[in-house]
Structure formats: structure tokens, C-alpha cells
Amino acid sequence: MRTVTITGTRRTGHKTPAEYADLFEHYLGPFAHGAHFYLGGAAGIDSLALLWLAERTGADITIVAPGTMDQQPAEAQEAVARSRARIKEVVELGAAELQAPAYHARNRWMVDRTLMTVGFPHATEPSTGTWQTIDYTAERGKPRLIVPV
Template structure:
């Protein structure tokens, strides 16, 4: 079974939900039959990919958060709750402070447990957690698929 980390922008308002559904079908769909996805429990791509995968595939799903689920934004908590019956595991890394280091640790945890990363960076945000995750994936000599949104 392939282990796939998903990373992506929180800035998703520039495309329609249907457009993201098409992107997920094209770039996540081919891996979904035999994959375990590790998804950060944040707003934006994380929540959208979680809901799409839960509703459209039989893939195994693990949600990873830097602190606890209760500390996540309301829309992310709602996505996790909606997909709960499809989530195999929720990993709470229990960071004491939810700053950049905690999010980078979460991203590294997902990459370390995955065999590849699929990233959906916002094209105009070159220095973000998404790119940090994709760069870390490359440093680990693991494949990465980059789908600019």
C-alpha cells in the first residue's frame, strides 16, 4: 500500500469547489485505490482533500494535527467530524504552542510516514508551509507531485 502525504494552501477562495474536485480526481484519484493518505487537519486544501477522499474513495485516511483537534479552526474540526467514520486514525502531536515550528513538525511527521507527497501550493505563495513540506520531501529523496493552485 502506498503511503501519501497531502499538503496544500489554506488560501483556496480563488477556485470553485468543483474545480478542486476535478483536481483531486485527477491527482489524488489515481492513487486512491491502494493508498493510505496522511492529511494535515487544517483549513483549505487539507479539509477539502479529506472530505473529497472520504466521499469518493475507499483509501485509508489519517489526519495529523500539530496540537489537538480541538485547537484546529472551526471549519477543519467540522471536516474531521464529517469524515470521522472514514478516518482510520487521528494523530495529535500535542505541541504546546501552535506556531510555525509546530506546523513544520507536523509536516515532517507526515513526510516521514509517507512514501511520497502530493502538494497543492498557491502559485503566489513561494515561502509557505506547503513549500517547506515539498522541499523536505525532496531532501528525504522521496517523490513529490506538485499541483499549483
Template sequence: MRTVAISGTRNTGHRAPDDYAILFMTYLGPFAESHFYLGGASGIDSLSLLWLAENSAAEITVVVPGTVDQQLSDARQAIARTRERIKEVIELNAGELDTSAYHARNRWMVDHASMTIGFPNAAEPTSGTWQTLDYTAQQGKPRLIVPV
């Protein structure tokens, strides 16, 4: 089974929810039978989790740098709403939720996936999403970049 890490911006308010549904149908839909690793944060993580849970038969693993309880409320709600569809929640139990904890989470997902689909915000040329996509390339794994 193909394994896919998803990485994306937390800043998603500049597009309508229907725009994301179309993007996910177009770029996640072809991989709907895969096992997805999602970051469990606000933004693309939560939106793609909700979309995959409703629109695919994919296996879903949510990976958080600390614990689910430390995530923002919208991310916790997305996880709770889709819990029956989530195969596994992995809490990496970082002592502090700083940039290095999120980068470690992203590397963990890439290390466990055969490819990465990234949804970077075009207005953020340096971000955790780009770090994840660069790490994917360094590992010699394919990456699909879908700017939002």
C-alpha cells in the same frame, strides 16, 4: 500499500469548489487505494479530506500539530463529518501552535509517507507547503506538485 502525504495552501477561496474536485479526481484519484496522511487544517487539508472520504476507498490518517479542538471550525467540522472514514487521528500535542509546530507536523507526515502530493498556492512562493515539498525532496522521496 502506498502512503501519501498531502500538503496544501489554506488559502483556497480563489477557486470554485468544483475546480478542487476536478484537481483531486485528476491527481488524488490515481492513488485512491493508498493510505493518506492529511494535516487536518483549513483549506486543502479539509477539502481533500472531504473528497477522499466521499470518492475513494483510501485509508485516511489526520495529523494535527496540537489537538483537533485547536483547529479552526471548518477543519473540525470536516474531521467530524468524515470521522467514520478516518482510520486514525494523530494529535502531536504541540505546546504552542506556531510555525515550528506546523513544520514538525509536516515532517512527521513526510517521514511516514512514501511520497507527497502538494497543492501550493501559486501566489505564495514561500509557504509551509513548499517547506514540506522541499523536505520531501531532501528525503529522496517523490513529490507531485499541483499549483492552485
């Protein structure tokens, strides 16, 4: 089974939902058949990609939270609730503090369990969790597809 980590910016207001749907169709769609996607359960790309995958594909979906889902932003909790029937698993890593180390640990956890990463970084954010995840994927010698948004 093809396993894919999805990572991306939380800042998504500069594009329309239709533009994101088009990006996901082109850059997630080709991997979706028979795939299992791992998403961080955050606002932004995580929530948008979750909703698109749940509505438009039959792919397996795992949501990974650094702490618990109750600690995630309202937008992310709503996307998970709307997609619950399509989500195979929700993993709560139980971090005591939701600081950068907890998010980086979550990202490494996903990359360690998947074969590739598709990253959607915001074009003006050179140093973020998205890039940390993409770089960690590269360090592991795994393929990564980078789609600036």
C-alpha cells in the same frame, strides 16, 4: 500499501468546489486505490481533500494535528466530524504552541511516514508550509507531485 502525504494552501477561495474536486480526481485519484493518505487537519486544501477522499474513495485516511484537534480551525473540525467514519486515525502531536515550528514538525512527521507527497501550493505563495513540506520530501529523496492552485 502506497502512503501519501497531502499538503496545500489554506487559501482556497479563488476556485470553486467543483474545480477542486476535478483537481483531486486527476491528481489524487490515480493514487487512491489501496492507498493511505496523511493530511494535516487544517483549513483549505487539507479539509477539501479530506472531504473528497472520504466521499469518493476507499483509501485509508490519517489526520495529523500539530497540537490537538480542538485547536484546529472550525472548518477543519467540521470536515473531520463529517468524515469521522472514514478516518482511520487522528494523531494529535501535542505541541504546546501552534507556531511555525509546530506545523513544520507535523509536516515532517507525515513525510517521514509516507512514500510520496502531493502538494497543492497557492501559485503566489513562494515560501509557505506547503513548500517546506515539498522541500523536506525532496531532501528525503521521495517523489513529490506539485499541483499549483
